[in-house]
Amino acid sequence: MSAASRNEVRKYEVGPAEAGQRLDRFVQQLLAPLSRAAVQRLIEEGAVLVNEEREKAGYGLRAGDVVEVLWQLPQRVTEVAPRALPLEIVYEDDDLLVVNKAAGMVVHPAPGHEEDTLVNALLAYRPQLREVGSGERPGLVHRLDKDTSGLLLVAKHQQALTALADMMQRRQIHKRYLALVVGQVPLDQGTIEAPIGRDPRNRQLMTVTAHHSREARTHFRVVRRFAQHTLLSVEPETGRTHQIRVHLKAIGYPVAGDPVYGRSNHRLPGLTRQFLHAAQLVLPHPVTGTTLKLEAPLPADLQAVLEREELL
Template sequence: MEEKIELIVEESDEGMRIDQYISDNISQLSRTYIKKLIDDSKITVNGKEVKASYKLQGKDEVLINLPEPESLEIEPQNIPIDIVYEDNHVLVVNKPQGMVVHPAPGNYKDTLVNALLYHIDKLSDINGVLRPGIVHRIDKDTSGLLVVAKSDLAHKSLSVQLKEHTITRKYTALVEGIIQEETGIVDAPIGRHVKDRKKMTVTDRNAKDAKTHFKILKRFSKYTLIECKLETGRTHQIRVHMSYIGHPVVGDLTYGLKRQKLYSKGQLLHASTIGFTHPETGEYVEFSCPIPEYFEKVLQELGGNSSTF
């Protein structure tokens, strides 16, 4: 069964090519796939077929007919995973740095989903074969806690909580430089980078509101250890926001320093706490996990450790 997506073009987006507009608004669709949909007459504007070069007008009605995904068999793999909590509806897992959350075209193995399919008998199927049970993601090189839906009841409940920003998500991060304030808020909209489509950036163009709260945990000679709490959950939000205020996350090869002196194997960013209303009981539950060993080692080299904050 085809999925229909309708978009109404705002005046601020007038003059944009339709393929770029759809790519900016539906991040999971690549420009190549969008062009194929246009060529296959799966995308119309005001009920009419258009070319990829069509320039949008304000209040244009864009209709996207997404074909039913091809049937794929995602292979369960015996990859060890750290399960922090599990019941009949939800699973909280501590994802290691370097692991992709779910399969995608060209990368169908060694993901968290492959591991979950091996260890867990039942996952929610709302998100299809590629993302069973996956309600939210954290980046490949970010470690820490995710909540996974085992039942459709849990998936629907958690999705609503994410949309309404009622899920507690706290991260521990080591950033470049000394932050003077004890607490702060970065309130800056995030959208896809115009020139580099794999990156996000602070921008007013085709962007979504994004807000990150932070507080100081410990200051070192050239670095600051912080806790970040997400009010919204945009792609790469903490990494983009901290870079935007001049304190990129240590080890971040995309948004941070080009030459990393302290750690260069991925951003020192850990999803340390997650809290949500349990889909079945209606009670608020919260889970935390310590920073991983490699993160702890960096702090020790700087003259501190996680027991000091």
């Protein structure tokens, strides 16, 4: 195999004989003589994608997976600037903290949002977080979309981050969201089980598809029915990108106010963003094992929508 130039982008489809291999071992064979540690750094930096998604080094490959190697590393944000922004801390101890993220706040730096993110605020609040995890996502265990409000879990040291990431993978961290959807959901409760992958017509979006997808499961329960809407309690069992929004759209009840997966002709007075709020986190403490149950009430803008006459 000839050596790749540093500007080359290479794609490989995993065959049946290679299925089951760890991602880092597979890529190391492709990029020999790079060390396994060097390959793991590439994976951590986002220079290796599986089906256009970032995966962990230990991800088990499946036949048909497309592995993309970006030989030139993306520029890494090595010094995220701390910035004193409003930050609501719901819980904190020596090992972790939980933030009630405001709608409109981006979680970590990205083009156009280098200094106004949750990470900037966290570094101003706790500078030592800079040493936890990767440079632009220090301490982050999971993420929320910009316009989704609610609870976000942050590790305060590397041991806690490793433990929480393992709990997330083992599905021991339970997240409950409140979502107002368009239409009256007839079932009192149910489960949506449908694989999610990139939309082949628009690679920026996710969709229910059997092509290069991953299993996804979402449980829902009706909290309240309105004239033309339903308030749901939603618990994603898996953690795919945009999972709740994609699954609810797939069964015909999109999240109200969703500019991407919602109904373009739907307008609800007073609603200026998607009605999706991360309301509850339940998890074992990563050090003590004690069960933590944390809650964040609906923010004022969403509560006001529920109280409007137009909804009733």
